[in-house]
Structures are given as C-alpha cells and as structure tokens.
Amino acid sequence: MNDIALEIEPDVAATLFGDRIDLARQFTADLARRGEELGLIGPLELPRLWTRHILNSVLVAPLLSPGVVGDIGSGAGLPGIVLAIARPDVSFILIEPMERRVDWLTSEAASLGLTNVTVIRARAEETKLDWPLDQVTARAVSALSTLIPLTAPLVKAGGEMLFMKGARVEDEITAAAKAIRKARLSEIEVLVLGEGVVPEVTRVFRATVD
Numbered sequence: 001m002n003d004i005a006l007e008i009e010p011d012v013a014a015t016l017f018g019d020r021i022d023l024a025r026q027f028t029a030d031l032a033r034r035g036e037e038l039g040l041i042g043p044l045e046l047p048r049l050w051t052r053h054i055l056n057s058v059l060v061a062p063l064l065s066p067g068v069v070g071d072i073g074s075g076a077g078l079p080g081i082v083l084a085i086a087r088p089d090v091s092f093i094l095i096e097p098m099e100r101r102v103d104w105l106t107s108e109a110a111s112l113g114l115t116n117v118t119v120i121r122a123r124a125e126e127t128k129l130d131w132p133l134d135q136v137t138a139r140a141v142s143a144l145s146t147l148i149p150l151t152a153p154l155v156k157a158g159g160e161m162l163f164m165k166g167a168r169v170e171d172e173i174t175a176a177a178k179a180i181r182k183a184r185l186s187e188i189e190v191l192v193l194g195e196g197v198v199p200e201v202t203r204v205f206r207a208t209v210d
Contacts, residue, residue, distance in 0.1 A: 040076035057082035059193040059202040067134030073141040124150040132156035139164040144176035152183035155209045163205040184210040
C-alpha cells in the first residue's frame, strides 16, 4: 500500500453526486486502495484523486441523456463507473481491451450494485453491439484523429460523441479535420465544465454523428 495520503473529499463532491455520494466515496476508496497495484492509476494520483479524476468525470453527467452510453477504454472506470454512479437512469457499456481492467470494472460494478453497467472486453474497432449507442464517451484514450474513426461506427445517427480532452483540444480538432468530415460530424463544440466549481475544469469535445 502506498503511504501517500488520499485527497480529502472536496465539499463540492456531495453537491455533484447528490444522494449517490456514498457510492462515489466507496468507488474512490476502492480505487485508492487497489488502483496503483492494478496499474489503474499512477503512484502520485492519490493526493488529487477526487479533484483530477472523480470530479473531473462526474461533471460530464448532466450532458448524458437517458439511453445507452458506451465508454471507450474505460480503464479504471473513469469516466464510466463515475457516470454510472451519478446517472442510474442511463445504461452504460464499458468497453475495455485489457483483462485485468475488465475484471476490475466488473467487480466494482457488482460491489457498488450498479445494475446499469455492462462490461465488454474488446478494442473499440472490434466491438460488436446489438444496437447502436446513443452517446459515446472516452477519457485519455487517444487523439481525436484516431478516436473519431474508431467510435463513429458504434453511434446511431443523431447520437453524440462526448470526449474528455486536455487544454489543446482545439489543436486536436484541427488535426482531425479529415476524420471529422469522413464521420460526418456536425454541431461540433468544446464545452468547458466546472469553472468556478472545481479546481480543474473539464473540457469536452461534443459532436453529433449524422
């Protein structure tokens, strides 16, 4: 066990999660306890686990619509598990290729009682679904020029991409111009979430798949 201390829960967490805060606390504690051992988070992440990862993820929750959301490269469950906690009215398919991470996601969903979560072991481009997704999310997976072609085939016409991105997202959009045209994306925008609410804002690339 790492002797670095877990970040104290910020006051705003209870506001953002509402009556689901206890589940968020359990997930955060589980991730703090086992995350480094399983290679889910780095050894220096505990002092900013809430701020940089949990709150960063839950800010996307209001952008989701009731339906089926796919989280690509779900990894530690960021944002997939966090969003499933915050939005029990939405069904989530967590898509992750690594067996160790699939086991983690499956056990956490069961431990937390998240009946709105299905975990699939697959790469995005190999994923076969019985129905197209209403929305797709991803966090820290790959550049838009790679991510868009991988995920567009999984999303229904009129569905949305919601990709969490860093400060250079505009550069990624420029570099992905060809992929954006090929996928026939429209209503492209960058949303900055959490300003004045959390220490680190969340940037989301949002686009509609036509």
